[in-house]
Amino acid sequence: MTEKGFTIDFGSSEPTTTPVAAPAANVAATTSHSKLMIFGSGPAGLTAAIYAARAQLAPTLLAGYEPGGQLMLTSEVENFPGFPEGINGPDLMAKMITQAERFGTVIVNQDVERVDLSKRPFRAWSAGREFTADAVVIATGASAIWLGLESETRLRGRGVSSCATCDGFFFKGEEVAVVGGGDTALEEALFLTRFATKVHLLVRRDTFRGSKIMVARAQAHEKIEIHFNREVVEVIGEKKTEALKLKDTVSGATEQLAVGGLFVAIGHKPNTELLGGALPVDAAGYLQVKEHSSASAIDGVFIAGDVHDHRYRQAVTAAGDGCRAALDAERWLAEHAV
Ligand SMILES: Cc1cc2nc3c(=O)[nH]c(=O)nc-3n(C[C@H](O)[C@H](O)[C@H](O)COP(=O)(O)OP(=O)(O)OC[C@H]3O[C@@H](n4cnc5c(N)ncnc54)[C@H](O)[C@@H]3O)c2cc1C
Numbered sequence: 429m430t431e432k433g434f435t436i437d438f439g440s441s442e443p444t445t446t447p448v449a450a451p452a453a454n455v456a457a458t459t460s461h462s463k464l465m466i467f468g469s470g471p472a473g474l475t476a477a478i479y480a481a482r483a484q485l486a487p488t489l490l491a492g493y494e495p496g497g498q499l500m501l502t503s504e505v506e507n508f509p510g511f512p513e514g515i516n517g518p519d520l521m522a523k524m525i526t527q528a529e530r531f532g533t534v535i536v537n538q539d540v541e542r543v544d545l546s547k548r549p550f551r552a553w554s555a556g557r558e559f560t561a562d563a564v565v566i567a568t569g570a571s572a573i574w575l576g577l578e579s580e581t582r583l584r585g586r587g588v589s590s591c592a593t594c595d596g597f598f599f600k601g602e603e604v605a606v607v608g609g610g611d612t613a614l615e616e617a618l619f620l621t622r623f624a625t626k627v628h629l630l631v632r633r634d635t636f637r638g639s640k641i642m643v644a645r646a647q648a649h650e651k652i653e654i655h656f657n658r659e660v661v662e663v664i665g666e667k668k669t670e671a672l673k674l675k676d677t678v679s680g681a682t683e684q685l686a687v688g689g690l691f692v693a694i695g696h697k698p699n700t701e702l703l704g705g706a707l708p709v710d711a712a713g714y715l716q717v718k719e720h721s722s723a724s725a726i727d728g729v730f731i732a733g734d735v736h737d738h739r740y741r742q743a744v745t746a747a748g749d750g751c752r753a754a755l756d757a758e759r760w761l762a763e764h765a766v
Contacts, residue, residue, distance in 0.1 A: 462488040464757055465552060465561035467540050467702070470497020471743045472733025473567035474524040475750030476757075480565075481531035483758045488534045488561065490554055492699075495537055496521035497569055498734075499743055503585055506597065508743055520743075540568075540702045545726050552702075563728045563761055565753045566707075566715065568699040570734040570741070574692055575607065579663040587669025588690045592616040593742065595689070596623050602688035605630055605672055607660055613693035614642040620691065621651040628685060630658045632677060663690055698735050707731075714738050722753035728764070730757050 464480050466473045469491035480487040499505060499517035506514040529535060538554040549560040572590035574580055580588050589595040592606075596619055605628040606617045614636070617629045629646060634656045636643045646652050655674070661682065662673035671686045698714045700707075707724050708716050715736040717723060722730040732753035733746035 460558055461549065461560045462486060462534070463561060463761055464488075464563045464565065464754075465490065465550070465559055466565040466567060467552070468492055468497065468567035468569055468699075468733070468735070469495050469521075469525070469535070470567060470569050470733060470746060471499065471521075471524065472569070472735075472746040472750040472753070473497070473565070474521070474528050475747040476565045476567060476732055476754040477528035477533040477535075477750075478524070478531065479751050479754035480758065481528060481533045483754070484532075485758065485761070486532050486534065487565075488536065488559060489528065490540050490552065490559065491535055491537045492568065493539050494569075496525070498571075501585060502594065504598070505594075505743065507594070542704055543702060543706060545703070545706045545729055548728060550729065562764075563730070563757045565722075565730045565732055565750070565757055566703070566724070566735060567732040567746075567750060567753070568702065568735045569746075570696040570698040570714070570738070572692065573695045573697055575660055575694070577660070577662060579665075580660075580690070580692070583663050583665055583669050583690075586667060587665065587688055588663055588692070590692050590696075591741070592619045592691050592693075595691075596620050599623050599689045601625055603628070603686065604689035604691065605660075605685065605687045606691045606693055607632075608693035608695075609633060609635070609637045610693070610695070611638040611642050612695070614638045614646045616691050616693045617646055617652050618642075618649065621649055624651065624689070627652045628687060629654045630660060630672075630674065631656050632659055633657065634678075660690070696734070696738065696741075698738075700735065712738060722749065722756045723760075728757075728760055730760075 463485045464487040466476050466489040477489045502517040504514050505517050540552045540554050544551040550564050552559045600623045603626045604624045607630045609631040617627045620627045657677045659675045660672050661675045664671040671684050675682050715731045717731050724731050730753040732749035
C-alpha cells in the first residue's frame with residue numbers, strides 16, 4: 429500500500445546532474461509492529477533492509493529527513509563497485525531503494541523523533557505514529573559540519589566538498605583548499621596532494637589541533653601551504669568554485685585565493701539525538717559497537733554505518749556494515765525465537 433511518494437530532499441545543495449525520480453515508498457498503515465525496524469535510508473540502512481527483507485523479516489525502514497542519505501548530495505560516485513563508468517549518487521540510492529522494496533521492505537519517509545529501547549518490543553515514535561519491533565538496526569549516519577555560508581551551500585557538489593577520499597580525484601591538476609586544524613583536515617590535505625598541484629590548508633587559529641606527527645607531515649610536504657589565522661568568508665563562483673574570499677582573523681584584512689575546490693574538514697556530527705542517550709557513545713559522540721560485530725550495548729539493537737564509523741566513512745563500508753547488522757539481527761531473532 430502506498431502512503432506517499434519517496435521524496436528526494438537535496439536540502440539546500442544540488443547535484444550537478446538531474447537525479448532520476450525515486451520509486452514510491454509504501455507503508456502498511458494498519459501494521460505498526462514488525463520483526464525488525466531500521467532507522468536511516470543511506471547505504472547502511474538500505475543494505476540492512478535488502479538483507480533483512482530477503483530473509484523474510486519484512487522490515488520497516490524509517491527513512492528520516494534525508495531519504496537516500498549523504499549520497500543524495502553528490503553527483504558522481506566512482507568508487508562503488510559494480511559501476512565502472514561511475515554513477516550519480518541519487519541514481520545509486522534510487523536503485524538501493526528499489527532493491528529493498530522489491531523484497532518487501534516497508535519504507536516510511538519520516539524521522540524517528542524518540543525511542544524506547546529499555547524493553548522489548550522496542551518502540552519508536554514518528555510524526556504522531558508509534559512503531560514497534562523485536563529488533564532494531566540504527567543506521568542514521570553522520571552529518572558533515574559546514575561553515576554555514578550561503579555560497580558554500582550553493583556550490584556544494586560544484587567544487588565544495590566534505591570528503592577528499594570521495595571527491596579528491598576530480599581535482600587533478602588544480603589548486604584546492606582545505607579548511608580545518610585537526611587531524612581530519614591534515615589527513616585530507618595530505619591525501620589531496622596526490623591530485624592537486626597545490627593544497628592550501630586554512631587554519632582559523634594560529635596553531636593546529638591535530639597530532640604532532642600529522643602536523644609534521646603536512647609541514648614537510650612541498651605541495652601544502654599552511655595559512656594560519658584565516659577564515660573563509662565567501663566561496664566565489666557562479667556555476668563552480670573559482671576562488672575563496674579569506675579574512676585574516678587578526679588584522680581583519682581580506683584577500684582572494686584562486687582555487688578550484690574547497691574541502692571543509694571541521695568535523696562530523698553523528699545523528700544520535702533520537703536515542704536520547706539510550707546507548708553509549710565515544711568521546712566524539714559516535715555510537716559504540718561490540719568488537720567484531722554490529723551489536724550495541726542493548727540486546728537486540730544493532731548499529732551500522734557512519735553513525736558509529738568515523739574511520740572509513742564510505743558508502744561501501746556503510747553498506748557492508750548494513751549487511752553485518754541485518755545478519756546479526758536475523759541470527760539474534762532466530763536465537764530468541766521472536
Ligand atoms: C558530498 C559527499 C560525497 C560523497 N561521495 C562519496 C563517494 O563518492 N563514495 C563513497 O563511498 N562515499 C561517499 N560519501 C560518503 C558516503 O556518502 C557515506 O559514507 C555514506 O552515505 C554513509 O552511509 P550511512 O548509511 O551510514 O549514512 P547516511 O548516508 O548519512 O544516511 C543516514 C540516514 O539516516 C537518516 N536519519 C538521520 N536521522 C534520522 C532519524 N532521526 N530518524 C530516521 N532516519 C534518520 C537520514 O535521513 C539518512 O537517510 C560522500 C559523502 C558526501 C557528504
